[in-house]
């Protein structure tokens with residue numbers, strides 16, 4: 001994944017637990033990289049290893065770390081560095097989700113070697129929809145839960161995400177029911 005992802009994880013750890021904790025997590029993850037460069041590609045293993053070490057250090061599950069990171073990604077990295085991109089996705093939670101399938105096309109203009117997630121939308125109601133999440137990677141569904149929660153906070157909207165179905169195949173396909181209150 002692009003370095004921006006690992007950099008954002010670093011910022012999350014430093015902001016909440018301090019620089020020393022981050023250095024400790026890097027050592028325990030066997031990562032000898034001093035600084036992550038946002039626009040450089042790194043092996044996905046680095047990101048997954050970091051998530052695993054953070055989970056062990058904090059005594060929580062990897063899914064809890066990924067969910068926390070999803071919120072952080074929207075409310076810190078997204079809001080502070082890509083506010084214009086988030087705004088271009090819509091001015092309320094529902095519109096943003098309806099536009100989500102094309103969101104990473106715009107991200108790819110900045111990060112051309114992206115291996116993006118794919119989203120599809122179905123069962124659209126006034127206050128809920130089904131979000132289909134396709135990924136070439138395994139194990140990031142909890143990240144999507146955190147992203148939904150972060151977007152809810154970003155748009156001041158009460159959001160609930162429930163699991164509907166996991167479909168296996170060539171890629172991961174998860175169906176989530178996302179509900180909100182106006």
Ligand code: HEM
Pocket residue numbers: 001002004005074077078079082085086100103104107111113114115116117118134135136137140143144147148151
């Ligand atoms: C704020 C602007 C955003 C930027 C700049 C951005 C950028 C990225 C980058 C660089 C990656 C790593 C993929 C790679 O390097 O190959 C990624 C992955 C991902 N992004 Fe975004 N993203 C943004 C917003 C969002 C939003 C709003 C969502 C969904 C609500 C989302 C969902 C995901 C998911 C689920 C992945 C994991 C990739 C996978 O499943 O394989 N992102 N994004």
